Amino acid sequence: MSPLLALESHLPVLPVLVPLLTAVLLLALGDGLDGRGGSTGLRTLLRARVVSLTSIALSLGIAVAVAVDAHGGEWRVYRLGAWEAPFGIVLVVDRLSALMVLLTQAVALPVAAYACAGWDARGRHFHALLQFQLMGLNGAFLTGDLFNLFVFFEVLLIASYVLLVHGQGRERFQVGVPYVALNLAASGLFLIGVALLYAVTGTLNLADLAVRVGSVTGTDAVLLQVGALLLLVVFGFKAALLPLHLWLPATYAATGAPVAALFALMTKVGVYAIVRVHGVVFGEGAGESALLVAGWLLPLALAGSLIAALGAIASTSLSRLVAWLTIASVGNILAAVALFNAAAWSGAIYYTLHSTIVVAGLFLVTDLLARERGEDADRLATTAPLAQPALLGTLLLVLAASIIGLPPLPGFIGKLMILQATTGPAAPWVWTTLLLVGFLSLLSLSRAGSVMFWKVTPEPASVRRAPARLVAATMLLVAAMVGLSAAAGPLKRYTDAAVVQLLDRDGLARAVLGPARGAEAVRPYRPTGTPQ
Template identity: 50%
Template sequence: MNHLLILPILLPMFVGSLLLVSGRWLSEGMQRTLALLATLALLPLALWLVAEAHLGLLQVYALGNWVAPFGIVLVLDRLSALMLLVTALLAVLALGYAVRGDDARGPGFHALFQFQLMGINGAFLTGDLFNLFVFFEILLIASYALLLHGGGAERVRAGLHYVLLNLLGSSLFLIALGPIYGIAGTLNMADLAREVANASYDQAPLLGAAGLLLLLVFGLKAAILPLYFWLPRAYAAATAPVAALFAIMTKVGVYAILRVSTMVFGIEAGLLTELLEPWLWPLSLLTLLLGVIGALAASSLHLLLAYLVIVSVGTLLAGVALGNSQALVATLYYLMHSTWVTAGMFLLADLIARQRGGKGTRLEAGPALLQPQLLGGLFFIGAIGMAGLPPLSGFFAKLLLLDAAAGSREALWLWPVLLLGSLGSLVALSRAGSVLFWRAGRVMMGSAERDHGRLLACAALLALSPLLVVVAQPLSGYLEATAEQLRAVELYQQHILPGGPR
């Protein structure tokens, strides 16, 4: 076994634990240094794992040397390696922004940040539904505290809704796992795919009900209609680096839906073949539309960006619902784009707020900005990326998605909804930009802040959108191989289960 495979989980776990128990006697500078070094170490590790995964062979790590389906296994494939890289790069830049002072707003920030990374990385690597639940709980518990970091009545209100709904989701997750384990006798996803494919007529309805309950749980994490109402206020209330890190949180829910829909209830699931797709298709389009309506009605830039997160979730799930290889390539490309650009825009919103005093990011006339040209340029790049206009990566991702639906009846729905969603996003962002940059007064706030470190982290995240265009050709090759690998269920069973598929 390759022991480096477990490092994305162990490294943040040990560093987070060290920061938690030694926080009282380690200086603020030492805590920041330790957290930054640990997070930076995840980046070359993720790059190495992507290189390993690109060889095409699955790598399986059996904890305690107990093989599947009885033991706990971690599985590295192209998709999990890609998600680790997306998370590592996001975490480095979000933490680089946080150490400029946001981390000092409350205790325990760096320990919580590491535990959050532990849960996210574990969710991407696990090959077992129960351990997916465990890692969900780790990242959620850390996110509860991170959301409240810095205090304030608005964060407490948003945090209360967030905690209650996710506790409900966790309970439903366990309820769904009960009948699955009772019937199939396993929660290992590769083994479960085999049992679901062989399910009898009397077992299929209960397994199907449990599968739809899992969709409900993952849909709550991903924030799809009608389960997204917790997200706008929570993301708008969080501090900037926390909101940036939360850009990957909805993607964990989308990842879980993609993983279960392709492996457990995929094209070889017997009586339950493609169980989730008929539900995903209408929910994804409605989520996209209502997210745009929320963005158009938003009263602040933070709230606008939170609703655009919902728009991105709807777009991603539309690609998952289409299900063909080209749609999955578009989905994964858009996932990378939307995660990084959204995170960069949350950081940019904070930079703008720091130069507007009490006006914050409310969409109303305010004082002159200290750096109007620079911040306006970054806003222009981010707005083009989020709206999906050329020549940035959002345009190419949506073009790939539209092309994946061409010639099918789904195109009759996807084309108008996606194009109207892009238009609505553009209108909402244009309105926000005109208010923030053109309706500014002549006098600057005396408390306006200029911070080159924060600005660098923000610009780096937004610069990843044009970078995705530059590397589109080799990246597309990797994503095409990822899409094909996801649909090859027997390949997973061959590498994960003793004796392979039966």
């Protein structure tokens, strides 16, 4: 086998393996922040930056290759250790997982470049922790079984605990302690839910679960549903679904801008898990457990989005405002997921791309503004004029217009796709809420912009200018957001195809379990001692 073919055969595992090896290498090389200082410490830090950025750029290229490979519509299954599913660990690449990995790397590159302008030097091992978090994110999107979803959740969460308090400070430690405690509690519920599913079905492989749950009845079905609802609590906490969202505004506002921008991906892991588990495994073919969360998800998503929009209006700082808008955008996505139809899911995927990039960009713009405003930072208070009002105002305006949903930006396109897919009794609620949330977001961002750019004191303009490197990194995200509009047609065709593939439970079972293990061939699991 040629090296190229060998590399192609291992393509699905590379998005996990590359950041893992990079993180280990960075820990071995050090980051120059061990107290030695001087030219040696500076060279070590520069080396760590080069290694980290090179690795992310390489991973971005790999993600593009994975997405191109997945575009053909075939499932690429990677069996670690050559163990057959459902007993071995599998990574599964389809259109949706490939797109989410590509999104992760596309956001990570400008965020890492932004951090390299000095923010990474405020604490130790920033780049190693960043790589571990990318490993966890990519693994969560690619894994083919629930237990390893838990493992990758823990990897990205452990990295996030340290990244959250990077640079230290009283406020970060104050929000960090409850963040860690709540996530540990959620991890415990995750294990309980997984244990219940395994006790009833005898498997945690998602493809295997999808064909087994439909035959579970009676008391076993009740236990299965309890496990599934526990997982909804866990995934809802990660996604900041009402009423599990209260931790997010203070947490995201307190941490550093690059970390908050990267954390925009973490809520999408929760959304992705809800789609995979409650949309597919417990979807329409799940027998007595079909569409288990349908009655809960839509009202919670809509109410959460509306409350978040009100929270944005009440915010006293731009970072907290953006954090509330993060919750509102997740509510919009989950409202589309809760419609449980293919067209709405396609809109949800497109809107996920938009909201992740825009929220990350808004956090970086917030930091740029804070740098020029001095002691007032990002507080919505009158201060001296900015040094670069035209540049920063334009960046904020473009990103704000998209998250509000103004045409022709991707926020408008994503909302339009969701609204067009909304039919039946839910239509008035979805239309009213999404439009009202957009209007409230307009009010909150208009207020923030007027305070920061127009309601200024008569003092001379600030002499602090945002470094060009930081502006360039932020512009990469703005350009990516604009690119979503330019490529809206091809992207919609891709998201439509991704949903069709996502809902093909039998095709997934044949790809992961083998041709002889299709849906009709998988016998229901019976616990020991159960009469045949």
